[in-house]
Amino acid sequence: MGKSIPQYLRQLDxxxxxxxxATGAGAVYLLYKAIRAGIKCQPPLCSNSPACIAxxxxxxxxxxxxxEAPAPEVSDVGGPKGLAIERERHGRDSGEVRRLxxxxxxxxxxxxxxxxxxxxxxxxxxxxxxxxxCTTDDIVLVGSMLEDKxxxxxxxxxxxxxxxSGIRKFRLKIQEHSIKVLELISTVxxxxxxxxxxxxxxxLPLPDYVxxxxxxxxxxxxxxxxSDHILAQVQAVRLLSYLAQKNDLLYDxxxxxxxxxxxxxxxxxxxxxxxxEVLVFAERLSEGQNASHYRAVKWHYNExxxxxxxxxxxxxxxxxxxxxxxxxxxxxxxxxxRVIVSLQCPPDLGVRPSCQPSHSYFKCGE
Numbered sequence: 001m002g003k004s005i006p007q008y009l010r011q012l013d014x015x016x017x018x019x020x021x022a023t024g025a026g027a028v029y030l031l032y033k034a035i036r037a038g039i040k041c042q043p044p045l046c047s048n049s050p051a052c053i054a055x056x057x058x059x060x061x062x063x064x065x066x067x068e069a070p071a072p073e074v075s076d077v078g079g080p081k082g083l084a085i086e087r088e089r090h091g092r093d094s095g096e097v098r099r100l101x102x103x104x105x106x107x108x109x110x111x112x113x114x115x116x117x118x119x120x121x122x123x124x125x126x127x128x129x130x131x132x133x134c135t136t137d138d139i140v141l142v143g144s145m146l147e148d149k150x151x152x153x154x155x156x157x158x159x160x161x162x163x164x165s166g167i168r169k170f171r172l173k174i175q176e177h178s179i180k181v182l183e184l185i186s187t188v189x190x191x192x193x194x195x196x197x198x199x200x201x202x203x204l205p206l207p208d209y210v211x212x213x214x215x216x217x218x219x220x221x222x223x224x225x226x227s228d229h230i231l232a233q234v235q236a237v238r239l240l241s242y243l244a245q246k247n248d249l250l251y252d253x254x255x256x257x258x259x260x261x262x263x264x265x266x267x268x269x270x271x272x273x274x275x276x277e278v279l280v281f282a283e284r285l286s287e288g289q290n291a292s293h294y295r296a297v298k299w300h301y302n303e304x305x306x307x308x309x310x311x312x313x314x315x316x317x318x319x320x321x322x323x324x325x326x327x328x329x330x331x332x333x334x335x336x337x338r339v340i341v342s343l344q345c346p347p348d349l350g351v352r353p354s355c356q357p358s359h360s361y362f363k364c365g366e
Contacts, residue, residue, distance in 0.1 A: 094127065094130065095130075096123055096127065096130065097120065097123045097124070097127055097130040097131055097133075097134065098130070098134075100116055100119050100120045100123060101120065101134070101138050101141065101142075103116055104116050104117070104120070104141060104142070104145075105141065110148070110150035110152060110153055111152075113145065113148065113150075113153045113156075114150070114152045114153050114155075114156045117142070117145060117153065117156035117157055117159070117160050118156050118159070120142070120160045120163075121156070121159045121160045121162075121163045124160065124163035124164055124166075124167075125163055125166075128167075131163075131164065131167060132167055132169075134164075134170075136170070136173045139161070139164060139170050139173045139174060140173070142157055142160045142161060142164070143157070143161060143174070143176075143177045143180075145157035145160075146158070146177060146180050146181070146184065151188065151190050151192075151193055154184060154188075154193060155190075155192050155193050155196045158181065158184075158193070158196035158197050158199075158200050159196050161174050161177065161200055162196070162199050162200040162203055165200065165203045165204055166203070171204060171205070174200075174204060175204055175205075175206070175207055175210075178201065178204065178206055178207070178210045178213075179210060179213050181197045181200060181201060182197075182201070182210070182213050182214065182217045183213070183217075184197055185197045185198065185217060185220060185221075185224075186216070186217040186220035186221075191227075191229045191231075191232050194224055194229075194232045194235070194236070195229075195231045195232050195235055198224075198232065198235035198236055198238075198239055199235055201239055202235060202238050202239055202242070206242075211246070211248060211249060214243060214249060214252075215249070215252050218252055218253060218256050219256060219257065221236050221239065221240055222236075222240075222256050222257070222258055222306070224236040225237050225240065225265070226258065226259055226262065226265070230271055230273070230274055233265075233274055234273055234274055234277050237274070237277045237278055237280075237281050238277055240253060240281055241277065241280050241281045241284050244281065244284040244285050244288055245284060245288070247288075247293070247294075250285075250288045250289070250294065251299055253285070253306065254285060254289065254299075254301065254305060254306050254307040255299075255301050255302060255305045255306070255307060256305065256306050257302065257304045257305060257306075258304060258305070258306050258309050260304070262306070262309040262310075263309060263310075263315075263316060263317060263320055265278045266278060266279075266282075266317070266320035266321070266324065267320070268323050268324055268327055272327070272328075272329040272331070272332050275324065275327070275329075275332050275335075276329075276331050276332050276335055279324070279332065279335040279336055279338070279339055280335060282310060282317070282339045283335070283338050283339045283342050285306075285310065285311075286310075286311070286339060286342040286343055287342050289307070289311065290342070311343075317343075318340075318343075321336050321339055321340050322340075324336035325337060325340075
């Protein structure tokens with residue numbers, strides 16, 4: 001207590017300096033330990049696991065090169081050698097697609113199978129030459145995964161088939177799975193599976209022998225269209241628009257039962273991507289029902305049918321279309337006008353004043 005103020009301050013400064021040195025020394029020691037641990041650390045041994053296959057390990061039981069610091073091996077064309085896509089660009093086969101397909105034949109749990117299929121999808125898109133070298137047996141192998149009990153495996157298999165469908169020589173083989181895909185879409189209520197399955201179907205020309213199955217799943221497709229998931233709705237209406245051009249399926253679509261609020265799909269608050277596709281669907285239906293061969297038959301529709309919702313005497317489609325003519329997106333405006341024109345007169349009669357509209361609020365000449 002007998003210390004003067006200057007002495008007390010000097011002692012306080014000395015204590016602060018000591019504490020700072022101690023803190024600094026502790027930080028340096030921790031940094032040293034981290035560096036030492038990093039130097040001693042070795043990459044894990046490679047195996048036949050999906051993760052190792054995706055990393056392009058040298059082989060089972062060997063050490064993988066750290067991904068952060070790849071070996072500075074240089075290819076004979078002067079570029080770095082290591083990435084599968086880089087090797088394919090220089091005309092070399094990385095073998096990655098084949099390794100993944102071979103691994104898929106082994107017994108794996110659901111997670112591993114999903115991971116392998118996801119890697120196959122990625123490689124098919126990135127390594128086109130290697131993917132084109134695959135065989136129809138490989139397509140059969142991937143397609144067999146649609147029978148798996150786990151939905152995630154089915155979804156990844158659908159994505160892989162979609163990737164392979166971009167290669168022309170595989171399309172006929174992939175078409176053979178169309179009925180199974182339709183069955184999954186109609187029996188498994190999973191939005192991600194719906195999107196994957198519909199994307200695949202929309203990328204394939206569907207053969208006529210699939211039409212009976214399409215008739216059976218039509219109610220499911222209409223339910224997906226009226227769901228609340230935009231991606232699934234867009235894919236569903238694209239498929240329905242394609243099917244509406246098939247003469248033997250048009251009545252099945254028009255007579256399909258819909259919800260009382262179906263016209264909400266034409267609300268201007270809906271996303272432009274969905275509105276555009278729904279308007280294309282409406283135009284295809286309008287053109288189809290106005291065709292001379294279709295009008296030659298007297299069709300009967302149930303009260304809750306799509307036909308009554310769009311073209312019936314009580315339909316308010318005209319009001320929705322007029323509102324969309326001033327939509328902010330130009331492609332929606334144009335497509336709304338196309339639907340209005342298609343409703344005015346049957347296309348085979350042109351724009352003659354004598355043509356009669358089919359249950360439409362739009363009159364010829366207006």
